[in-house]
Amino acid sequence: MTPPTDSPVDEKKYWLDDKKNVKKIVWAVVIICAALFVADAFYHKHPYFGAEEWFGFYGLFGFIMCVGLVLGAKVMRLFLMRDEDYYDEAHKDGDE
């Protein structure tokens, strides 16, 4: 297998290798989100629930929930994370 980290010197440069292009993608996401937020003013909603009528509900819900999800999962790591060979050790201990 190829050696880790250092990529070959003469290797082709890819579009994403340039940090500037990564920034462009970030900005594209931000602009699309802003546009989608504004778009809420321009169509007729067919809500099942009251919350759906709030301006930009889906966007805000998605953002807050995802941040909550990741932070919640991070907290779970404190309790649940063990070494990669956690279960292998159990077998080394004895039985079988």
Place this chain on the structure above:
Amino acid sequence: MVNPAYILILGALPIAFLGRPFRQAWLLAVPLVAFGMALGIDDGTYGQIQVFDYTLETLRMDGLARVFTFIFLIAAFLSNIYALHDDDPIQQVSGMIYAGSAVGAVLAGDLITLFVYWELTAISSVFLILARRTEQARRAAMRYLIIQVGSGVLLLAGALVHVAATDSIAFTHLGLESTAGKLIFLAFGIKCAFPLLHNWLQDAYPEATVGGTVMLSAFTTKLAVYSLARSYAGTEILITIGAIMTAFPIFYAVIENDLRRVLAYSLNNQLGFMVVGIGIGSELAINGTAAHAFTHILYKALLFMSMGAVLFRTGTCKGSELGGLYKTMPWTTGFCIVGAASISAFPLFSGFVSKSMILSALGHEGHWFVWAVLLFASAGVFHHSGIKIPYFAFFAHDSGLRPKEAPPSMLIAMGLTAFLCIGIGVYPAPLYAILPYAVDYHPYTTAHVINQLQLLMYSALAFTFLMLTKLYPPELKSTNLDTDWIYRRFLPCVIRCGGRVIVAIDQGARRGFLHLVSEIIRVVHRYSGIEGTFARTYPAGAMVFWAVGFLAIFLLMYLIG
């Protein structure tokens, strides 16, 4: 007419005897023939077999069975193409029998036939894990087998109780009222990976072979979804169970390092959507469940295929060791992104046209809390399957790995699957046409498209925000404890500690008993031993002396008296 299940199962047998080029052609031809056969089966019951007093219905075709039969056969065909590079007859034979028995179970019209195929899926599929040929895989395979066979035993017990109570073996609506209904519900629940019964899935699937995981992801759990839809449609508790299933595994998916295990968690989450649909039980909801099972099998297979290709080329599937693979595996990257977009339900991809049916059905019923949970889960799916999988495997930091692109057979399988994912998303009418009930549903309304895009893009924004602020938990080499801890650590420990207690009691009891015995021997020895009072020997003269002595006393007393 021939049962498509027989074609696959009997078609599996010659594989071991065929030479390589014939074998490969055979592997592709058999599912196609079976699919052709399935296309021609009209609604009705066929293939009755009389066993004692009961009539087994080995082939019952109706709307619900048709969708699942079709998608199972398509999945068998695609995964056979995918696995062509890996010329391992054990996998090929067991995979084909596995697919055949899943189809047989879907077509079963009675509980006995269902039970036979139910167990056959368990036994045949375990070889897809064993074929990895590592110690870790062997252990996972044994755990998997025990749980799967356990589910079968519950099903059999339920079926027997059901027969005793109703004298019917029909595989139809059962409900939760009777004991039999509860037992069978539990049997289905294990295979469907209900919360707390789920962990066999995340334990075993990532340990299977590259092609084996793709097959496993398609059949077992969706067979359980089908069975639940057949027997427990409209059972209220399924809405709660399903909602927990959608939300609970995604937390694990965020922190899991093995990317195939991340996919196993997200598989669990997708099953939750289907289970909610079954719990609602309306025509729209059951249609949604069937449609979602159909699209889900395809995009989940596609995601497992792309991660399988990564595993095949780099030897690892761990997020902490991957990154930057898009440079040398552009096609795999592209196909993975199609799968990711489909599971995330982006408009124009397959998940969008199926998942929305379930959410709409939920809206009609007015379950606002469950609806909010499912919406959260939808955003979460995009977060961990839609972004995390492609991001950490193909982009993120450059791992320096420069593997070759996936082999042609894998690329063809991924290409076909990706084509179906997009095709269904763009033009869902053919899928809607084969659903169990007539469909009057339009996924592409302005509000729906915009709302879905808002949900997804803001999730992407959240991911970007968390990455830039370095709040996102890094991929770490780790094991996260899940319910399998109970039977991999806790119970063995209890047994070992319990064993120690039993050993102590046993040793104490033996020691006490030995002591008692030796004490008895000692006492007996004292009185009856060679020197003991009772065993002492006396010379014959002493006897005569005493006899004469007694006689003399007697005489004396006689004289005196």
